Amino acid sequence: MDILQGLQTFNGQSIALTIGNFDGVHLGHREFIQASLCEGQKFQLPLVVLTFTPHPGSILKGRNHFLINSYEERRELLESLGVQILVELKFDRDLSTLSPENFLSDYVLKFCNVQKLFIGHDFAFGANKVGTATYLQKLCHKLKIDFTQGLPFKIDGRAISSSHIRELISSGQMRPAKMSLGRPFFLSGRVIKGDGRGRQIGFPTANLLIAEERILPSKGVYATMTKSKGMNFQSITNVGNNPTFLQTNELFVESHIFDFSNDIYGEEIEVYFLEKIREEMKFSNVNELVAQIRKDIEISHKIHGEKC
Incomplete structure (x- = not known):
């Protein structure tokens, strides 16, 4: 072209x-x-x-x-x-x-x-x-x-209109957005260094640097598919402020990729949003957070199974 x-x-x-x-x-x-x-x-x-x-x-x-x-x-x-x-x-x-x-x-x-x-x-x-x-x-x-x-x-x-699709994405309605787009909504970005807390609690995450002009889904946890070097991997992705650990208005996009141990820092990846699992939550302690992440992963596996 x-x-x-x-x-x-x-x-x-x-x-x-x-x-x-x-x-x-x-x-x-x-x-x-x-x-x-x-x-x-x-x-x-x-x-x-x-x-x-x-x-x-x-x-x-x-x-x-x-x-x-x-x-x-x-x-x-x-x-x-x-x-x-x-x-x-x-x-x-x-x-x-x-x-x-x-x-x-x-x-x-x-x-x-x-x-x-x-x-x-x-x-x-x-x-x-x-x-x-x-x-x-x-x-x-x-x-x-x-x-x-x-x-x-x-x-x-x-x-169908772009403005309505933006409304769907910004309210976390990923299935209707997919129907209008003809594909899942996705974000692409470079993986950057985070604070390493995910790895410390057993759920390492890929932290995406997202261009300022890109629309983001509403804050929460999503069942996602992450594409790295042409290969697709099941994942869950949190969009939010990390309220359990931080007090900030800055938004982060962090994906935990299942059964994945590759070093992808600096790599461009794509994250496809399939369905919202829950709203972002502030937990009293790390144990509560870990227990919830395990539940999120279980729900995500079921959603991915429906997509197969």
Whole structure:
């Protein structure tokens, strides 16, 4: 897949274009992009997927712990769908003030001949998000561009959206999040040195350094699957502040990987969240904590058994 920072190299080439944030690349995104790819192929038009980095929400609203996937993960997920041309425009305050017409003129139509424009059912862009489907349909008619708005992809009567998936993740509802994503939600990060308490009590943990912009599940203990060097291992993961030992607002993501003794400090791993087991708890002593971890592992084994 070609990853570009603009359309300057297209030299007037005819293309099909879709614009969106595509955070999470959920089932609705996947169906929409695959339909757009097929439609472009019918007319021998390459589909250009245009998106933004950083996410507009991080610039306009200053959001942290927000993204379902990192930008690199988004690239990989889009490529897995067959996307061959991805344009990642740098999003800043100046770009946010442009009207949809000026945006298309200055950043797209100046460099290529857009014959088809595909927009998701709930996407809007331009200053104050005036670039709704109705606005774009009129604009495309004026510019002689064929316009298509995707239909909502629904589960149990509700349209899938990245914002709803964020709500599910941040409230610990991992099964519904998986249904909307088409895969378990996962966090990726580098394993860093912790304080070693897990090892001292018999349950060593891999402590993840998570990018600031990534959304985190609600505090608690989860049945998870950890991927290390291409291999999957059953695990449980705690997201929280370690209240038994610490008084801090800092959030930690720590995974205890079953039957695992490899040294993975400094390694990038992925942790897939299957189901929430319980809320994070403060224990009176280490013995209570150890007893609870053993119960958590037993519950996790049952959950992993259901997934097999």
